[in-house]
Amino acid sequence: MSVETAAPSPILQFGTGRFLQAHVGLFVSEAAESGAALGGITVVQSTDDPASTRRAQALAGGEGVPIVLRGLVAGVPVETRRISRSVREILHAASDWNAVRERVRGPVRVIVSNTGDDGWTLSLRDGPPLLAAGAAAPQSFPARLLVLLHDRWQAAPEAELTVLPCELVSRNGSVLGDLVVGQARAWQCPAPFIDWLLTHVVWANSLVDRIVAQALEPVGAVAEPYALWAIQAQPRLQLPCRHPAIVVTDDLARHERLKLFLLNLGHTMLAELWRLFERPAGMTVRQAMEDGALREPLERTWLDEVLPVLDALGQGDEAIAYLGSLRDRLLNPFLEHRLADIAQHHARKKARRLLPVVELARRHTPGLAQPRLRAALRTP
Incomplete structure (x- = not known):
């Protein structure tokens, strides 16, 4: 054609x-x-x-x-x-x-x-x-x-x-x-x-x-x-x-870590919380970001479990700047980005987006507690 x-x-x-x-x-x-x-x-x-x-x-x-x-x-x-x-x-x-x-x-x-x-x-x-x-x-x-x-x-x-x-x-x-x-x-x-x-x-x-x-x-x-x-x-x-x-x-890895560990991990954590709290089937990313029960654990995951790892890799300032713009992107009032779509192939996405942060923490920030990431990886 x-x-x-x-x-x-x-x-x-x-x-x-x-x-x-x-x-x-x-x-x-x-x-x-x-x-x-x-x-x-x-x-x-x-x-x-x-x-x-x-x-x-x-x-x-x-x-x-x-x-x-x-x-x-x-x-x-x-x-x-x-x-x-x-x-x-x-x-x-x-x-x-x-x-x-x-x-x-x-x-x-x-x-x-x-x-x-x-x-x-x-x-x-x-x-x-x-x-x-x-x-x-x-x-x-x-x-x-x-x-x-x-x-x-x-x-x-x-x-x-x-x-x-x-x-x-x-x-x-x-x-x-x-x-x-x-x-x-x-x-x-x-x-x-x-x-x-x-x-x-x-x-x-x-x-x-x-x-x-x-x-x-x-x-x-x-x-x-x-x-x-x-x-x-x-x-x-x-x-x-x-x-x-x-x-x-x-240095493609620097760009990749920011996107994978902040944006993609953030999407997958929101999908995980959406499933855990049994929120409406049609819920969007923006709606999840406006829901304190979902937003608060996501923010704690970013700040307590991801940023220390990126800081140890020499990307702390970049990560903070990226995260600042990312919040605006996720709160975009014009996009209907459904969590049900993000949740497709959920287990595979968790392995790809969450597990590497846990593995990097083991090598670069030993002793860092990552309870939310580890709990999400344990669920189907």
Whole structure:
């Protein structure tokens, strides 16, 4: 499904969800207005979910993607409406797989993904025959990426290529690269190809930070004004665009700790308290922040159990400043960010967002009591 007749898109995006619409898609669209983008985006719909199909059909309509930015900036309410026009083509991973493979053989320079919490799970149904020309699409995203990169290696091994995942996984580029290389070895791919994966493809570690709390129908999103895309600096890194919200850094871990241990941990603790106190099913983050029974234990968790760890890591002042702006973000009166949505995959999120703080405390602040974090980790 093409949006319009245009030059081949140098950016291939796996995922159609609201986050990518208000993050990568909007950044590229805004950058293109000043000639600071690589070009347009080819979006790959990865599932047959009806909502995803509706989004893909709306994207293919060529009307652009409405993005509404609402929030508090320096305490002042703001609302900005934009139309993102970065998407040039929509393909379906199953029915258009040969076309996806053809795009990666040629114009693609950056591959972006945000495949959800289960997106990197490998499938036993995937195997070496899927590398053959005309084969069906693999089931898992790492196997799909392996097939595409194998095609690229055969067709244009010298062309630069960056894989830039947006999934909330620490060292996401390195982890995804290890999954793909492991799959290549399991499939007994040629040694020169595996070496190419290890030395030529740029597996970019990145961190995304923007609350995108509401989808518009059939396509579009409501998000906060705040946005950050921090990307680890490395040789031959290609960015999809230049944008004020994109920061290339030599120390990605500093950005990652602030976001993971304050914003994401805060969301998950609110979801934990929402479940514990059996608050209404439709309760939002803002409503929880205005509920003293939920806000007070969250504040104590931040101040007593998280900030001392960040201070021991040399980020105390940064953490206090980040937390100050974070409270305004969580109290955003314009976003309907439901705790029921945050609570999806709750146990997995607790392990990812809470447990590392406890482990860091054991090494850097021995003796620090973390009763709230430890209690949350003990519950299902």
